[in-house]
Amino acid sequence: MLLDGLKLRLKSLTLLPKRAIMSSKNTVGIIVIGDEILKGQTQDTNSHFLCQRLYKLGVKVGKISTISDDIDEIASEVKDFSQRFQYVITSGGIGPTHDDITLEGIAKAFNEKLILYPEYCNFFKDYVLANRNSDGKYESIRNKDLLNMNAEEVKNLVSEFPVFKMALLPESTQPQFLRNESGELVSKFPIAQVHNVFVFPGIPQYLKKGFLNIEHLFKNDNIFHATQIFCQLDEVSIAGILNRAVVQFFGRIIFGSYPKIDHSYYATKVTLEAKTEKDMQEGHAYLMKNLPENAVVHFDTNPFEDAWDKLQKIIELQDLHFQKLVKNSIEIMEDCFSRYKPEEVCISFNGGKDCTALLHLAYVVYHHHYSNCPELQAIYIRNKEPFKEMENFIQESVPRYNLKLWTVSGPIKVGLATILESHPHIKAVLMGTRKTDPFSQHLKFFQMTDSDWPQVMRVNPILDWNYNIIWTFLRKLSLPYCGLYDKGFTSIGNRSNTEPNPALSYYDPVTSELKFMPAYALTNGDEERRGRL
Structure with missing residues (x-):
């Protein structure tokens, strides 16, 4: 650590240093720091997010570099980027552990010392006292003047309380506090700006929150x-x-x-x-x-943005039969959320086309009527031989729809009993059942389970939908669905009882191979289950 000859002082600076004047105007260089990225142990999503936001701000990203947790490499890359680009954004390596050395590398890039900054030091002092007050040793720092310690005392402080390592920053650091559109402070912990370098954490949630609250610093008039x-x-x-x-x-x-x-x-x-x-x-x-x-x-790259408005628009553009069915399903969903609290409702989700349509409908209605929505609760009752593609799709849907997913083994009756035993607050389960499903022609929109089953209200909002309505709903809204349906599967159970639907088969004239059209190409919905053995 660069603590020798530590000077406890603050230094003012302008937004951009002299060395950055020659950098390309309205450009950003992104440096992703972390051995775990280079080893493939963690996927970098931060640079993708930053590129999207910067593009909307009219800022060109000139280069993205991924480097290891090495002080010299960090220093070299930061120095180079600082001279080449108007702004530099770093991601990762600012935590309290031994491999968090980004700030030391940045200090070396600008030939500066690390100092304890009041804004950061006070934040972590409050954090320690608030979260560790049951331990007597933490009380020792309550009345200690941390900003007037010598270098040796700072070393001892960081050794005993590693969290204060995050309060050691290059001496020219300018804290950028996070504020909302009204200018109100949204976090006491600022983003560090060192000359034209903005230092962000590697945790995606923290980086996104931090960037969104200071992105106005990067905006320019050259909108693409x-x-x-x-x-x-x-x-x-x-x-x-x-x-x-x-x-x-x-x-x-x-x-x-x-x-x-x-x-x-x-x-x-x-x-x-x-x-x-x-x-x-x-x-x-x-x-x-x-x-x-x-x-x-037509393809919507983000069907979850303004999802309620998009659903209403799609309804208006379809025929009267579609309009009636979907509007009725929305009313049933709204009725469900009026009868039961959100925590009393969960959705049965196995990745199939029907429950995918149901999930999106529930997501749209839920978020339209509830502000600050908690996670949607969902259950996946796994059969003995699930398709890998289906299980992958289920996992991909968890962050997409902000699900709290509970997975249990089947059969359905046993799985439901397991869920209700561990989550007795559940009173209603949203089901993707349709009347064309086996033994479902007499079901009602709200119906308790049979007397010999675990007792819970089954809510069936899409009971009257048919095969074609399901695919119109999914594809008109550009919704993701399991890729097996693009390979000719129309009704999916498990690997031992499901094959592509022969009604969709054809011979490729070029390769003479037997192939299958996608599920949505099936015109006769009565043939939906021909692939089920």
């Missing part, structure tokens, strides 16, 4: 004008049209083409980025006119 077109044709099929568009709009529009393998909705994403709205619209119109008929498909 961009749009996307999604094609169900592969990249090779549209390459000629794209090449002509590039020539036609040279210097005005930047085009991008990105193939997507095994995507449920499209095969190629085409991007357009222009300096003006007019150029972007002209380029978009050119492609829409010259791409083959029916090549362009």
